[in-house]
Amino acid sequence: MQGVLFDLDGVITDTAKFHFKAWSRLAKEKLGVVLPASFESDLKGISRIDSMNRILKFAKMADKYSAAEVDAMAQYKNDLYLKEIGKLTQADILPGIENLLDELAANKVKLSVASASKNAPFILEKLGLRQQFDAIADPAKVAHGKPAPDIFLEAAAKINADPTQCVGIEDAKAGVQAIKAAGAIAVGVGNPSDLAEADTVVSSTEELTYSVLALAFQK
């Protein structure tokens, strides 16, 4: 195992609730609609602009706004979201993750972040984890979002690792599909029925240890 490629939201920290809060406020204030609770999980792993377009479609306003207006709304959502994630601290790291990062570093495994979020460097800084990672793939530099493999390929390239020699960790179905498409071993965190395509599924981040990842890799 040369490297581990980490999704961020839902694996390192739980930001889905902050995304949902910000999207809900935008939808209510600018579009006059209330988002159903299902949007919190439906938007996991979906890029900012794709999320915006899904919300416009839900509001039946897909063709109502110009590209510039849509961008401005997505920017407004991000301003709301930044206020929320500005409050993150080390206490918001999901259980087991700090231990896992230490174990991987002790075993000389390179660590790379493969998140769709343009806010990943800021979030890692707030969590006090920025220095633990060898690289962060930039989602602005990849052509296709998850389930396409692009961000995982970029994350592996940034640590000079062969994707087939890496384990990817994801909490979203589209993310697991992206890991598999990149040729890496997929470890899913969450419900096995949602993440059936993963090579190994654990129910919580607490179960993510070096030996679980090494076993998944050898499978």
Ligand code: G6P
């Ligand atoms: C992650 C989240 C998505 C979010 C995306 C882009 O994948 O799960 O909900 O839309 O990142 O995040 P950003 O911080 O760039 O708006």
Ligand code: MG
């Ligand atoms: Mg995620």
